[in-house]
Amino acid sequence: MLGSRRSRDAVTCIACGESVPRAKAREYDKHGDRWDRRDKEFEYLCKPCHGELTHQPRSGLEDLLAAVEDEADDRDAFLHRYQEFVEQRQD
Ligand SMILES: [Zn+2]
Known part of the structure; x- marks a missing residue:
């Protein structure tokens, strides 16, 4: 089924270690520019941890x-x- 494979992908929150579905995680780019995606590996935060980030x-x-x-x-x-x-x- 379309999209079912992607929805099973899980990522690990770098702050709390929770495993969360990739679709529900927030990308975190340590270089602070997540629009430049070239040659990058993103890290992930779950929504609660992302909400606690200081900006x-x-x-x-x-x-x-x-x-x-x-x-x-x-x-x-x-x-x-x-x-x-x-x-x-x-x-
Ligand atoms: Zn988290």
């Missing part, structure tokens, strides 16, 4: 996370680099 500017946090992610290949490296970046920013 205030985050003074470069996402840019920082993206920069750290480019340099780190695993979780430990990511956390280590992130800590270094944050400490540098506090000087």
Whole structure:
């Protein structure tokens, strides 16, 4: 049946870990521009978590996370680099 396959797709909310149908999830683009879809993998938020998001500017946090992610290949490296970046920013 048309659309039945897509409606079974589930995604995981990056905030609470709930599994939600893709059609009911909100896309989250860490680069803050979800209209540019080229070469991107989106993350997802369930509606309650999306509603709790602050929409205030985050003074470069996402840019920082993206920069750290480019340099780190695993979780430990990511956390280590992130800590270094944050400490540098506090000087
Ligand atoms: Zn959630």
